[in-house]
Amino acid sequence: MSRIPRNRLGDLERAVLEHLWTGAAPPAGATVRQVHDAVGLERGLAYTTVMTVLDRMAKKGLVTRERDGRAWRYTAAASREELTSESLHHALGELAGTERRSALLHFLDESTPEELDELRAALAQLEARSIGTQPPARRPRAGHLRRGPT
Amino acid sequence: MSRIPRNRLGDLERAVLEHLWTGAAPPAGATVRQVHDAVGLERGLAYTTVMTVLDRMAKKGLVTRERDGRAWRYTAAASREELTSESLHHALGELAGTERRSALLHFLDESTPEELDELRAALAQLEARSIGTQPPARRPRAGHLRRGPT
DNA sequence: TAGCATCTACGACGTCACGTAGTCGACGCA
DNA sequence: TGCGTCGACTACGTGACGTCGTAGATGCTA
Numbered sequence: 001m002s003r004i005p006r007n008r009l010g011d012l013e014r015a016v017l018e019h020l021w022t023g024a025a026p027p028a029g030a031t032v033r034q035v036h037d038a039v040g041l042e043r044g045l046a047y048t049t050v051m052t053v054l055d056r057m058a059k060k061g062l063v064t065r066e067r068d069g070r071a072w073r074y075t076a077a078a079s080r081e082e083l084t085s086e087s088l089h090h091a092l093g094e095l096a097g098t099e100r101r102s103a104l105l106h107f108l109d110e111s112t113p114e115e116l117d118e119l120r121a122a123l124a125q126l127e128a129r130s131i132g133t134q135p136p137a138r139r140p141r142a143g144h145l146r147r148g149p150t
Numbered sequence: 151m152s153r154i155p156r157n158r159l160g161d162l163e164r165a166v167l168e169h170l171w172t173g174a175a176p177p178a179g180a181t182v183r184q185v186h187d188a189v190g191l192e193r194g195l196a197y198t199t200v201m202t203v204l205d206r207m208a209k210k211g212l213v214t215r216e217r218d219g220r221a222w223r224y225t226a227a228a229s230r231e232e233l234t235s236e237s238l239h240h241a242l243g244e245l246a247g248t249e250r251r252s253a254l255l256h257f258l259d260e261s262t263p264e265e266l267d268e269l270r271a272a273l274a275q276l277e278a279r280s281i282g283t284q285p286p287a288r289r290p291r292a293g294h295l296r297r298g299p300t
Numbered sequence: 301t302a303g304c305a306t307c308t309a310c311g312a313c314g315t316c317a318c319g320t321a322g323t324c325g326a327c328g329c330a
Numbered sequence: 331t332g333c334g335t336c337g338a339c340t341a342c343g344t345g346a347c348g349t350c351g352t353a354g355a356t357g358c359t360a
Contacts, residue, residue: 008158010347034309049349051308056347070307070356080249084241085256091237092265098263099230104272106235115250117240122254122271123266160318182336199320201337220327220336283319 012053013062015039017083020063020076028072029066155237162203163212165189170213171227179216179223 009017019025019038026034036050054074057063065072078086097104108116169175169188176184180271186200204224207213215222228236245253258266 005156012348040276045348046350047307048351050312052350055309055347072308081246081253084245084249085260087241088238088253088257090239091234094235095230097264097268099234101268101272103231103234103238104233104269105275107238108276110235110239110358114247114275114280116276117226118251119249119254122251122258123270123273125255126258126266131209134269162319195319196321197320202339203319222337224356227303271317286356 009062010053012043012045012049013041013057014052015043015060016050016057017076017080020074027074028068029064029075031068031071031073033071035074125136159212160188160203162193162195162199162209166200166203166207167212167226167230170224171230176223180224181218181221183221185220185226202274204229 008100016039019035020030024038032051032054032120035052035054036045036047039045040047040050046114054063054072056067058072058074062075062077063074065074067073092100092103108119111119163243166185166189170180171187174188178189182197182201182204185204186195186197189195190197190200202211204215204222208215208222208224212227213224214227215224217223242250258269261269
């Protein structure tokens, strides 16, 4: 069973994900060669290095892969936004109520006006969307990247 | 030069911080012995283990220490809230504008009603506080835990 | 058909962060 | 003077990552 997608990504892992997220990668998924050409060559990496990383990432559930002839086609398992959201929840998840409020205040306090605007906009958008959508009693957090039982 | 305070804390490191944050630790800072008694004993750890961890944390800037006779007194360098806030910014920091909005939306979407309420409250509190406080042209983010040049 | 290219599968090695702990020497108190 | 307490150092095991090399299978081509 795939391990918990660690929040902490390595540099190369992150670069690979960046590539997969970019429009540069084919929608159907990129092959090792393509990823290597894109992020491996400029770093002077061997083809196998990229392959190994991709393989490990697949095992960790960070990317998914599908056969395409002899080769695999890799796709990011989660969008950058999902991963970020996950990180945010993770960071906040360890705090109890009071502390959470306090942490949020800190966070907002250190945010740029742009960030605050974005946050307000997102909040407004969420509220607008939920109108007419009778909120289900309590929606547990999405679990697409949730860790398995123990 | 102290390294960047990694976001990723080890289990023991986190436990130690938790203790230092708790009222259980003396305000003046806890000695190795005190930390050991509090979090080391229950884990069956050796005194030196806790000492080593504390020492490393001090070198990483996660805790500060002051001499108290022959011993050191350790204090958390940042509050839990500051650390969390830092994590949040870190997570969000890698995204460009559009993606950030999207990530925030994801985040909010997966938040519990309680969390949303807390966020709104914090936002309101911030706005209330800034009234009358002519916002400085642009306040760069707080840098108490900022990495040094390089 | 013999080569050569292209892929994946596996195994390896180095480094770094952490958890864990032992040893040693300095120091203070009975 | 001897015991107990502390910090400084050193060390070892493990796991995550970056980085490759080699071995096979497969496919294209002269």
